[in-house]
Amino acid sequence: MPSAAPDLEPAEATPRERRKWAQYLADERAEAAVYRRLARRKDGEEREILLELEQAEKRHEQHWLTLLGEEPKRLPPASFTTRVTAFFASRFGSVFALALAQRAEARSPYDDDPYATPAMRADEKVHHEVVRGLAARSRRSFSGTFRAAVFGANDGLVSNLALVLGIGATGVAPQFVLVSGIAGLLAGALSMAAGEFVSVRSQRELLESTRESTYADAGLPDLDIDQNELALVYRTRGMSDDTAQAKARATIRAAHAGRLPTQAVGDNSYEEVGGAWRAAASSFLFFGTGALLPVLPWIFGMSGVTAILAALIVVGLALLLTGATVGLLSGASPLPRALRQLAIGFGAAGVTYVLGMIFGVDMG
Structure with missing residues (x-):
């Protein structure tokens, strides 16, 4: 049988321990509020699951309140991650909140705290799997459209950055770089939308044939x-x-005997694939938005090295944001995904810039 947390009277606790317990108390209350807010936007089984998670967090809250002996006069603010999760839960109730809650449950500090009970440590691990399961439902429902949006935005950023840097490196007039960038935006957005439509429609038809x-x-x-x-x-x-x-x-x-069987022929909604028109529209809009960013410096009249540096900064920030968003929604750490996205984008742009310089010298 697992051992309980050490017995400790409130008067025996050091100020540092009491501050830590107060932080735990604040976090547990904030997490319970997150699940309560998410439950308000759900119904049926998902609502019941979220309300049960809220009650579990209240049990943990009571543990730290008992150790403290009384309600702290000043409760510290909840952790930054918990506050961000609460923001999404109160305003959107989206998969973002569930993904953040999943990461918060995975980073429980109770594993190394001697005053957290074994049951609390086990609870946190189970909560992670419960939230992961709830997030998986939301991820499946929009994964097809999300895939098209991410691919579209990333392709727009990388391909048009590579295009304008490659052309700009040849030493042509700024107007030519601008026109090339706009043409790349329109051609790429239309091509991506058409490709997504054909791809998703073909995949759905193929899956339909396997039912x-x-x-x-x-x-x-x-x-x-x-x-x-x-x-x-x-x-x-x-x-x-x-x-x-x-x-x-x-x-x-x-x-x-006259009883024809009722056969379950499977689900034909194919949530993971998504809708062809939604994927096409998402790809067009996000590619267009991503492809516009590298062209902005030339739109605002910049030229030469200044325009190139400005394009790199704008696109770099967008690549970091895109990668971090993908990491967050997949329940993984956002930083490695953000840096990976940045490295891939800048790597492609660097190659085309060097090639542009070579061709520019040759033409000269």
Whole structure:
């Protein structure tokens, strides 16, 4: 049986320990409020799950309040992550809040705190999986559109930055760089939208063709129970030979008795794939927005090295934001994803800039 947390009277606690407990208390209260706010925007099972998480956080809150002996006169503010999570929960109730809550549960300080009970440590790990499951539902519902948006924004940023830097490095007039950038924006956005539409529509059609079919059901009453190939149908769906044979005989008997089976043919919503029109629109808008940023310095009349440096700064910040957003929504650390996005974008732009300088020298 796991050991309990050490016994400690409030008067015996050091000021440092009391400050730490007060911080835990503030965080637990804030996390309970986050789950309560998220629950208000949900219904059914998800609402019940979130309300139960709120009650669990209140149990933890009571533990630290008991150790403190009384309500602190001044409670410290909740952690920055918890406050950001509360912001999203109160205003949007979106997957952002669930993703942040998932990361907060994964970084529980209780593993190393001797005054947290083993049950509390176990609770935090279970909470992480519960929130992860809730976030997974939201991620599936918009993953197709989100994929198109991320790819669109990243492609717009990287491809148009590479284009304007490559052309700018040749030494041509600023107006030519601007026109090239605008042309790259329009051509790329239209191409991305068309590609996303065809890709998503084709993927949905392919998945549709793999669904279980009820095509043969109308002929089931006419099948011979001893000589038929219905078992082969079930074997193609992954059943073993014995299971398929048994199911085929039971199905035919039911059909002979006038009870045609109601077969579950699977879900055809394909949430992960998304809608073709939504993906196309998302890709067009986000590619266009991303591709506009590298051109802004030339739109505002800059030229030469100044315009190139300004484009690098603007696009660099956008790449960091895009990468961090992807990391956050996937439940991972945002910083590595942000730096990876920045390295890829600047790497591609650097190659085209060097090539532009080479071609510029050759033309000179």
